[in-house]
Amino acid sequence: MNKKPIIISLISVLLFSVLFGYSLVFSGVYAFKGITLSFKSSNNIYLDSGNLYKTKLIFKSGKSLENKKITSRCNIFSKFIQKKDDLYLFELQYLDNTCRDNKISFRDEENEIIFMTSLNIHSELSIYQKLLDLNDEKLQAFHSILKNKINIFSQYKTYSKDLGISHYSFLKKKRTLKELIYTYSVVNNIVEKRTEKYIVPIVGEKISTNANKIPNALRSYRSDYTDGVHHGWDVGDTFGEKVVAIDDAIVMRVVSNFDYSDLQKIKKSETLTKEEKLRNLDLLRGNQVWLKTTRGDVIFYSHLSNIFTGIEEGVLVKKGEPVGTVGVSGVPEKNYADYHLHFAIHKNPYNIARAGKYDIEDYMKWDWYYKGKDKNYIIEDQSNLFEGN
The missing domain is CATH 2.70.70.10 (Glucose Permease (Domain IIA))
Incomplete structure (x- = not known):
């Protein structure tokens, strides 16, 4: 039995869970007061990324959600996109890249919470802070894992941007690919920079031999x-x-x-x-x-x-x-x-x-x-x- 793929898989799970608090798998089902969260294109929000500051969510409800807005303590924008039977597709965008509150909710006419869940909030800074604490061996392993995963998910790059409720699995895979590429760019920058020497902190000076x-x-x-x-x-x-x-x-x-x-x-x-x-x-x-x-x-x-x-x-x-x-x-x-x-x-x-x-x-x-x-x-x-x- 070849143990190498198993070891790489374990490293992958460990690094993703320790560094980012999530795994690249389906996020589960959440139910609250008759509303069920059936799907998230991602559980992750990257506040300072060009296109990863938003996510799509599918809710199941016996009552109409078409006129509802997702709310948060952060400045967000939510939009109802599509309905199919008792499923409702929403898009959620974070507009404030400094807010770290990860709770989102639906409220009724009396402003009472009728549904609440949470997301993982990331920034470029928070990713760097965790990655910089990896030694070269673990960083290189993570770099290779990301590169391999990008190759696996690259087939979903060309799927239409207008995928809806009926194609939710593709929505998730497209989003996963984008997250992998984003994280890889950060890791790759660190890997490359680690091959360079430090410069002297005063221009024109040399390190003393005194x-x-x-x-x-x-x-x-x-x-x-x-x-x-x-x-x-x-x-x-x-x-x-x-x-x-x-x-x-x-x-x-x-x-x-x-x-x-x-x-x-x-x-x-x-x-x-x-x-x-x-x-x-x-x-x-x-x-x-x-x-x-x-x-x-x-x-x-x-x-x-x-x-x-x-x-x-x-x-x-x-x-x-x-x-x-x-x-x-x-x-x-x-x-x-x-x-x-x-x-x-x-x-x-x-x-x-x-x-x-x-x-x-x-x-x-x-x-x-x-x-x-x-x-x-x-x-x-x-x-x-x-x-x-």
Whole structure:
């Protein structure tokens, strides 16, 4: 017996269920107060996709639904399309790409709910957040699965756009094909980007070979309230230099309101926990931007003097896009003038059970690149990580 197709099938089910909370199969039958939801062309809404922000639904009812509207807390548009016997075909469109409420319902003349069900609401951002937490092996497997499924479903691409109630199975298959193509485009972009090196975050600069400006350099003067180790690189020396994204990335965190009084929150004790030391170190970063790259790594940009308008949590940025400027925020000495960008890269542990579920403190606990490596190894190897070095 060939076990490979079985293994691939299991990977397919696992990845689709963990990443998107759905499977590419018939979604089931739901009944409520005499109304039955018999069919959905898809249980998924992709808010920022060109044509996947809508779905078709077939309801079975002994009472007419022709004059009913599907309602939601989100801004939606619903349209009755066709009736056949006791079946009613509706199209539903989400008009607000920021709303995440997934409940939809029918209401009677007294505004009482007579039917309710839910959909899976997705955005490009939410898909990226989950996919970026897959290692290369799982991402490549998912890439292959999607490609194979697209080949299987491609025969339904040419069916008429006007398919109605009598052809509901084709409606579903056409929609499945569109969802597969959409997801594949996102996965394929990540796969391609992962073959590229990171760029240096200040244009024209090179990554330092100075042993004091690379990961694992000692910072013994703060070892009583942090781990006393430099987690990243220092680059640049001019106040106001532009800092750019080292890769296509999601903005995960922005701290833009640093005040020197914040440093009073630093805890000092011989019994500090690892978590408390990490929080102390976070205060020393001052104004900062965190980016999650296509590799799933999280970059901490620290000591920024300014963060550009539009750089907000949840925004997708392109490689080389400016995010802020060099400064010294977070440095305890008020007259400190050694301007530089400090940036650390924390390596994704690729735990599929946590995909898309990490929080700020998790990112701080991830190991930084080259943790535990000696300076000679780092200086020799960092050219494999960054372009132009």
